[in-house]
Amino acid sequence: AEFFSSIHEMTKVFGYEQKMLQQMQRFLNDNQRKLDFLKETLRDFESERNEAREWGPAYFDSPVNKYLLNKRLTVDWQRVENLMEASTGEKPLSRLQKLRNGNWMPGKGDLEGALDGILRLQFVYRLKTKDLANGILDGVDYGTQLDSEHCLDIARLALRDQHPRLAHSWLLEASDRLTGGEKSKELMPQILALLVQAKAELGDFQGMNETYQELLEIQPASEEHVRNYESFLEAQGDKVSLNESKIIEEHGPIPKEGDMVTPFQAFCLTCSGHWQPEPRELRNLRCGYMMETHPFLWIAPFKVEELNHDPLIVHYHDVIYQSEIDIIKELTRNTLKRGEVSGLNSSIVSNVRTSQTSFIPVTEHKVLETIDRRVEDMTGLSMKSAEDHQFANYGIGGHYGEHYDWFSHITLNNGIISNPEHGNRIATVLFYLSDVTQGGGTAFTYLKKLLKPIKYSAVFWHNLHASGVGDVRTQHGACPIITGSKWVQNRWLREAFQSDLRPCELWDDSLATRTQIMEILNREKEAANDSQASSE
Ligand SMILES: O=C(O)CCC(=O)C(=O)O
Numbered sequence: 001a002e003f004f005s006s007i008h009e010m011t012k013v014f015g016y017e018q019k020m021l022q023q024m025q026r027f028l029n030d031n032q033r034k035l036d037f038l039k040e041t042l043r044d045f046e047s048e049r050n051e052a053r054e055w056g057p058a059y060f061d062s063p064v065n066k067y068l069l070n071k072r073l074t075v076d077w078q079r080v081e082n083l084m085e086a087s088t089g090e091k092p093l094s095r096l097q098k099l100r101n102g103n104w105m106p107g108k109g110d111l112e113g114a115l116d117g118i119l120r121l122q123f124v125y126r127l128k129t130k131d132l133a134n135g136i137l138d139g140v141d142y143g144t145q146l147d148s149e150h151c152l153d154i155a156r157l158a159l160r161d162q163h164p165r166l167a168h169s170w171l172l173e174a175s176d177r178l179t180g181g182e183k184s185k186e187l188m189p190q191i192l193a194l195l196v197q198a199k200a201e202l203g204d205f206q207g208m209n210e211t212y213q214e215l216l217e218i219q220p221a222s223e224e225h226v227r228n229y230e231s232f233l234e235a236q237g238d239k240v241s242l243n244e245s246k247i248i249e250e251h252g253p254i255p256k257e258g259d260m261v262t263p264f265q266a267f268c269l270t271c272s273g274h275w276q277p278e279p280r281e282l283r284n285l286r287c288g289y290m291m292e293t294h295p296f297l298w299i300a301p302f303k304v305e306e307l308n309h310d311p312l313i314v315h316y317h318d319v320i321y322q323s324e325i326d327i328i329k330e331l332t333r334n335t336l337k338r339g340e341v342s343g344l345n346s347s348i349v350s351n352v353r354t355s356q357t358s359f360i361p362v363t364e365h366k367v368l369e370t371i372d373r374r375v376e377d378m379t380g381l382s383m384k385s386a387e388d389h390q391f392a393n394y395g396i397g398g399h400y401g402e403h404y405d406w407f408s409h410i411t412l413n414n415g416i417i418s419n420p421e422h423g424n425r426i427a428t429v430l431f432y433l434s435d436v437t438q439g440g441g442t443a444f445t446y447l448k449k450l451l452k453p454i455k456y457s458a459v460f461w462h463n464l465h466a467s468g469v470g471d472v473r474t475q476h477g478a479c480p481i482i483t484g485s486k487w488v489q490n491r492w493l494r495e496a497f498q499s500d501l502r503p504c505e506l507w508d509d510s511l512a513t514r515t516q517i518m519e520i521l522n523r524e525k526e527a528a529n530d531s532q533a534s535s536e
């Protein structure tokens, strides 16, 4: 099992730890009883000996006393020896070991996953190292302090995952948090050695020089440091005297709109709200009640909000009920596993997606059937070719990086998707089965839209152009959860049986690069502005 990706699992593990504590308590009790008995015996033996000493040799005139000493030296001491030799608390120890070695316990991968989650949160939301180390997450104080060793662990991972700025700041924090004593002596050289590496990646040669000197001051005898310092001076020595030590910010500058960024950067900037649609891009969007698709909706119309016109994205409110969510949670209780993404030839576990997911066929429960009738009314599309219901639970730091829901040609043709004859994923309906306390929005990277999960609501969008070609503007992802947990349900509708039901549109951006798309979008925007301006 895997735990860091799900709060649901983490709560279970927390329960197991309670059992481990009980075994530890039993171990202590058993040993305490043994020690108490030995102490009492020691006192008894001592008092018998004191009495004998007071009497002097006359003590042994009494046959009873002779007997007592003999008994002590044979039987009683033997008992003491046996007791001292016997290992106590074996039972609770072996129970404890069983609990801890069970496959329900988190392992090394989970620990790394949890650290990875912290780093991702920090990177995406540009959180301050100092705040995180003080247990403050995006302004909320959780009161948990990280010690020097924790900071060092995070720094090590940051360095490995090419976040040298973050590594640098975590190392400074690790050093600030050293409290002296043996531990400091052990950790300081490790901190400085990694600091040299971080500064090297950041091109801070003067800083490297200073840190090398500090390192050699505390470990002058280390041949390794001397050797490294010498080869550094040889290679970069000329740069040292020229340069000022750099000021290193823990986060790089925020790219401006229109700057060239990677899709991942666009994802981060949308998640953190640094990139947002401009007011004029929003002013034609409406909200209201929808009642066209089904007579029932005249009585209870859907509450809809338009989020985007092209591609069409709409948000429905109050379209799933607590009673349904309760049933769903029961259905998925034992079937959640780490979510996978499409690899070249198969589905793979990847850090791109850290959530627990489960596919459940509609036939499993009538509630799924009811939800599908609703989806039909919400989308005007047929559910005949829909995939199984997918449920996902994200824990803290859990996320799903930017992606398209539509399958690429490679995926469509390599036989790893279910029912390829049903074609590509024409539309997505994403239900939010929970609110999320902090973070965890759905970010549309091209459209700069961030949707905060609202429990009982659902988002619906078309993934494909009318030609059947994937629409790259639908790229989206699940932003990492800062606190709380997130439940979603995906309904993926396929192309088959939809030909009379889908709306039309003309252009095809399937082969365009991001820059080309941005150009087209900007041109459209300008055109819209022009026509707006001329009509005003
Ligand atoms: O959880 C989210 O907000 C998005 C999930 C998603 O995009 C997916 O499962 O394909």
Ligand SMILES: [Fe+2]
Binding pocket: 403, 404, 405, 476
């Ligand atoms: Fe998706």
